[in-house]
Amino acid sequence: MTPINKSALWKKRLGDWVLNPYVGCEHGCKHCYCPAMPGVKFSNHGRTQEEWGAYLYPKDNLVASLREQLRNFTPDKANVTRWGDGWLLMSFLTDCYTPAEAKLGLTRECLKLILEAGHKVRLQTRSPLIERDFDILRAHRDQVLVGTSLPYLSDKLARVLEPRAPSPKRRLRMLEKAVDEGLEVYVAIAPFMPFHDRKEVDKVHEVIRPLQPREVFCEVLNPKGKNIEMMRSALKATYPAHYVRLNNYTLEYWAKFTFKVLNYGVKEVNRFIPWPDTQQLWRKHLQAAQVKFLESYLPEELRTV
Template sequence: MINLSREINVIEVKASSALSKSGLPELDYALNPYMGCLHACIYCFAIDFTSNIQAREDWGGTVAVRTNILDLLKREIKTAKRGIVGVSTITDPYQALEGKYRLTRGAVQMLADNGFRVSIQTKSPLVVRDLDVFLRHTRNIDVGMTVTTMGREAWKIIEPGSPSPASRIRALALIHSSKVKTWIFLGPIMKGVNDSRESLSEVIAEAGKIGTRIIYDRYQLYKGSATLIAAAGLQVQNFRNTHDNDMWWASTRKTIERLCEAEGVTCTYQPDEWKYERSVNYGPLF
């Protein structure tokens, strides 16, 4: 179940490896310094892929810190083929504990210094702390900020432990203005939650002001998040793969594309466009 008491349980653990092969076509590797996430997002697919039982069962309240990950990474990069590393794929690399442990900072710096390309995705303005690292590697690092909605009501329902959307936008604007490559992940888009024209247009307008691009996607139902969604009073049926929901998504996609066009914002649907964007943004690895 989800932890809404905000009582935090931190477990320090030893990892067996730092880099793992990514199942996402746009990434070669994933690096996750933490297991579990204090942001407590009810839609998170990572619940089903979190191996630490305590973090999985106390989602949003327990985080396992992989304290030896930098030592492992230092060893692994000696032989690993250079590629693109996602930081992170099943946790938020800049959740509050990163302020103490600094594992993400160390990993990003080590990877970039050794010829890897790093794609960061977070919901936390703490990412600004590492701007000095990003500026030394503007060709090899991009920073993405997840913004599902600008609305307070929806934000508190679906992302109860996360920093405010406004603080995320301010952080990304600062990073973008420093000439670091950025993007906004508008998603997951959930039927009846953050799919209204008004909600979508608010996020897209912020992207336009910053001058960054949008990547968007719909919510996919997973077992762990289905339990949390039901507990939050949302209708799980809205997120199943049905004909009606597919029709809803087709219409929503058209709305997003039109809004992006009106704002002059480049937007791509993640399953269709990420392979292309990888080649555009990075070119051949060498």
């Protein structure tokens, strides 16, 4: 497989291409649905979803293969969809600034090659390790967009649900530094939690407003594989009310909660992502008018009503 691959993430307006330097992510977020995705399951040597965070496999021969691929993969070939806008996402099934990157430097090497080749890169990370690479990003500031997830602002809750990821406060600081460097930023209020309400969106927006992010998008927690079960067992002792709230967090619950969140009508959030994955099973749990409303957040190709 080549290092840069075509991606369906255009459906979320995140990009047309993706590069994952690693299999696995040491941050080990309990909500993370990556370990339940085929792209991880086929290459993680049979590790279980519960082991997510405890393993990391750097991709073999990545930098040399990328150099080879970039001989033919030029920016004119990268722009394939209107919603993806030719962005190359780093990364989707891992955090490309997972702690081991500090020593291994694979992300840094790839980033250099990709930007020098003229591609546009959307960097999605929970880690301030990205600050190490601000020198490269500054030199290509028209080609980069730096983003992080801020599903909520509580460092205490993050310690429970995202045990080895840097705190929301530190992520916010990283974005501030990126802006100081003249870089454009975005924020993902994701995954938005069923035990939070509109006030949480407002709180996040309040702190990011001064950064004038180019995008603020929101995506509701996706139930996938065992992630809800893992979250519940992490929350049980310290957040019993959240634990109860996640009871029966099924696809039906998800569909209705997504509709509710979209209905908050928060103007500052300029994108909502109603999980446009493969089968879109959520349709059967909503009324026709609700489906129509939700579909207005999907690209035209995916709408049915």
